[in-house]
Amino acid sequence: MRVALDAMGGDNAPQAAIAGAAAALSAYPEIAVALVGKSDVVKSALSGHSADMGRIEIIHASEVIGADESPTAAVRRKKDSSIAVGLRLLKEDSADAFVSAGSTGALLTGAAVTLDRLPGVARPALATLLPTKTGGRVLLLDSGANVDAKPEYLAQFAAMGSVYMERAEGVSNPRVGLINIGAEAEKGNALTRAAYGLLAALPGINFIGNAEPRDIPAGVCDVAVCDAFVGNVILKYSEGLAGALMSMLKRELMATLPSKIGAALSKGAYKRLARAFDYEEVGGAPFLGLTKVVVKAHGSSGEKAFKNALGQALRFASSGAAGGLAAKLAERQ
Amino acid sequence: MRVALDAMGGDNAPQAAIAGAAAALSAYPEIAVALVGKSDVVKSALSGHSADMGRIEIIHASEVIGADESPTAAVRRKKDSSIAVGLRLLKEDSADAFVSAGSTGALLTGAAVTLDRLPGVARPALATLLPTKTGGRVLLLDSGANVDAKPEYLAQFAAMGSVYMERAEGVSNPRVGLINIGAEAEKGNALTRAAYGLLAALPGINFIGNAEPRDIPAGVCDVAVCDAFVGNVILKYSEGLAGALMSMLKRELMATLPSKIGAALSKGAYKRLARAFDYEEVGGAPFLGLTKVVVKAHGSSGEKAFKNALGQALRFASSGAAGGLAAKLAERQ
Numbered sequence: 001m002r003v004a005l006d007a008m009g010g011d012n013a014p015q016a017a018i019a020g021a022a023a024a025l026s027a028y029p030e031i032a033v034a035l036v037g038k039s040d041v042v043k044s045a046l047s048g049h050s051a052d053m054g055r056i057e058i059i060h061a062s063e064v065i066g067a068d069e070s071p072t073a074a075v076r077r078k079k080d081s082s083i084a085v086g087l088r089l090l091k092e093d094s095a096d097a098f099v100s101a102g103s104t105g106a107l108l109t110g111a112a113v114t115l116d117r118l119p120g121v122a123r124p125a126l127a128t129l130l131p132t133k134t135g136g137r138v139l140l141l142d143s144g145a146n147v148d149a150k151p152e153y154l155a156q157f158a159a160m161g162s163v164y165m166e167r168a169e170g171v172s173n174p175r176v177g178l179i180n181i182g183a184e185a186e187k188g189n190a191l192t193r194a195a196y197g198l199l200a201a202l203p204g205i206n207f208i209g210n211a212e213p214r215d216i217p218a219g220v221c222d223v224a225v226c227d228a229f230v231g232n233v234i235l236k237y238s239e240g241l242a243g244a245l246m247s248m249l250k251r252e253l254m255a256t257l258p259s260k261i262g263a264a265l266s267k268g269a270y271k272r273l274a275r276a277f278d279y280e281e282v283g284g285a286p287f288l289g290l291t292k293v294v295v296k297a298h299g300s301s302g303e304k305a306f307k308n309a310l311g312q313a314l315r316f317a318s319s320g321a322a323g324g325l326a327a328k329l330a331e332r333q
Numbered sequence: 334m335r336v337a338l339d340a341m342g343g344d345n346a347p348q349a350a351i352a353g354a355a356a357a358l359s360a361y362p363e364i365a366v367a368l369v370g371k372s373d374v375v376k377s378a379l380s381g382h383s384a385d386m387g388r389i390e391i392i393h394a395s396e397v398i399g400a401d402e403s404p405t406a407a408v409r410r411k412k413d414s415s416i417a418v419g420l421r422l423l424k425e426d427s428a429d430a431f432v433s434a435g436s437t438g439a440l441l442t443g444a445a446v447t448l449d450r451l452p453g454v455a456r457p458a459l460a461t462l463l464p465t466k467t468g469g470r471v472l473l474l475d476s477g478a479n480v481d482a483k484p485e486y487l488a489q490f491a492a493m494g495s496v497y498m499e500r501a502e503g504v505s506n507p508r509v510g511l512i513n514i515g516a517e518a519e520k521g522n523a524l525t526r527a528a529y530g531l532l533a534a535l536p537g538i539n540f541i542g543n544a545e546p547r548d549i550p551a552g553v554c555d556v557a558v559c560d561a562f563v564g565n566v567i568l569k570y571s572e573g574l575a576g577a578l579m580s581m582l583k584r585e586l587m588a589t590l591p592s593k594i595g596a597a598l599s600k601g602a603y604k605r606l607a608r609a610f611d612y613e614e615v616g617g618a619p620f621l622g623l624t625k626v627v628v629k630a631h632g633s634s635g636e637k638a639f640k641n642a643l644g645q646a647l648r649f650a651s652s653g654a655a656g657g658l659a660a661k662l663a664e665r666q
Contacts, residue, residue: 229563
């Protein structure tokens with residue numbers, strides 16, 4: 001299994017990507033990694049890491065797309081960027097998967113124009129795994145680019161998310177919920193009201209109806225479907241709220257001597273909680289609906305996050321999720 | 334200042350509403366309360382409370398709208414419900430404000446058909462005060478009924494929220510943000526892209542541009558503008574996530590003996606944190622854009638929440654926010 005990795009993507013490039021690749025080579029004996037980026041930069045970052053060099057290759061790409069560039073313009077102009085080259089490796093079957101922590105917009109735009117969609121898929125969707133309070137994971141999609149979605153896109157997201165959770169994450173008969181602001185079918189906005197009927201009529205998915213936002217962190221469903229505006233609001237608000245809560249708790253714990261001592265005694269509990277919410281443990285976000293495997297890693301990924309994103313790409317590529325989804329969508333024709 | 338209170342609304346009616354009214358009468362010498370509901374039920378709930386009876390009145394309403402009834406049908410059919418009677422008191426200038434913890438849909442629908450909108454307001458909006466990590470508050474609107482909003486509604490929400498925070502909450506030159514999934518003007522969906530220009534062109538508001546959801550709990554703005562679908566997703570997801578985090582923390586704290594002891598020592602810190610996030614402290618959600626003062630209290634309000642909602646209605650009615658808003662909207666013509 002050969003995974004291409006954008007060595008130039010993310011806030012900590014190239015060091016974190018290279019360190020993550022070395023860790024993945026130790027952890028997953030079946031993986032080979034193609035590091036895509038400026039070859040001199042990649043080579044010098046590689047020195048000091050010990051890894052099985054027979055399973056590492058450097059693929060030169062002379063350009064880098066910055067996080068603040070317009071995705072469409074950057075994809076059009078920078079034909080030799082690490083993202084463009086990585087996607088071409090996929091297209092030419094020279095790699096089984098591509099992982100990047102670079103510009104989300106450029107990766108999604110580039111993947112959409114370079115790679116083929118699965119038959120029956122109008123729009124690919126970025127899917128993010130979120131922790132639930134019971135220790136499980138819920139797949140939130142779309143968290144990518146389709147901010148003005150049509151009802152039929154949401155139905156496709158439901159099918160895509162369901163197959164992914166079953167094949168790649170091993171959840172049997174995944175519960176699929178439509179994110180909505182009320183439990184009843186007629187609740188919500190024009191989009192969710194129209195989507196409800198489509199999801200209910202979809203064969204081969206376990207549709208549990210509307211999933212109220214309050215119940216999602218409790219694990220009411222395995223797949224939570226929404227447009228990308230709502231998906232991004234949920235992701236980013238969660239980050240902000242969890243951060244605010246933790247900083248407020250810290251301030252209160254430091255406010256008195258007994259609570260300070262208490263905090264020191266409870267340190268292990270805080271660490272375990274932080275670990276449950278650490279995106280670095282999850283890996284990356286799979287881009288679903290394409291014939292090829294693309295995984296977006298978090299922009300601030302460190303070594304562990306890159307290692308886990310490579311592991312996730314491996315699971316995704318080995319799972320046959322793309323083929324399974326093609327079959328599921330074909331059933332509906 | 335005479336505030337009508339729906340004695341029959343909420344999960345703990347009528348006891349919690351009556352207890353809250355008694356507490357408000359003690360706390361706010363300038364308030365008089367009209368309890369709206371079945372008079373025998375209200376009378377028997379009143380017994381045992383000591384309050385200045387010269388400032389309490391019972392207004393009989395023979396019907397109650399249940400939380401699970403269709404709002405439109407209930408408002409049309411139940412002309413003598415506590416919500417309908419309370420709103421009529423407002424319309425006839427027999428009360429300065431109306432507070433209800435009953436069905437949100439019925440209250441908003443009833444208010445929209447019974448009361449006049451301020452000139453220049455297409456749709457009233459429900460505004461919810463959320464705590465920020467710096468101890469401040471951000472007004473989130475719309476969190477009510479306009480789930481499919483137009484760009485011009487969002488501009489009106491911005492003006493309404495700005496005047497409310499300035500007049501009723503005493504925030505000078507409130508910072509108004511448009512909730513969006515990116516900082517740049519061209520980011521977002523069709524609605525937010527169109528709304529951005531309208532907000533930027535609005536005279537007399539301090540528009541700070543897009544407010545990314547991650548930054549809202551940190552207090553980046555005083556007024557956060559969105560459609561009611563997004564507003565409800567944020568409100569309800571916050572509740573779910575905060576609850577999940579707290580229950581996970583509790584489980585981890587109870588997992589080992591040292592952390593258990595630590596938790597006992599830190600009890601005060603947890604209490605202060607919970608208090609900062611206690612909706613009962615905030616009161617209720619003002620319904621903005623009408624010529625009259627309507628406040629929605631949380632469905633599960635207890636005595637303290639009702640007391641604070643009455644206090645908020647008092648501040649809202651005394652502030653001249655409705656008049657101030659009318660003037661601000663007139664400027665724009």
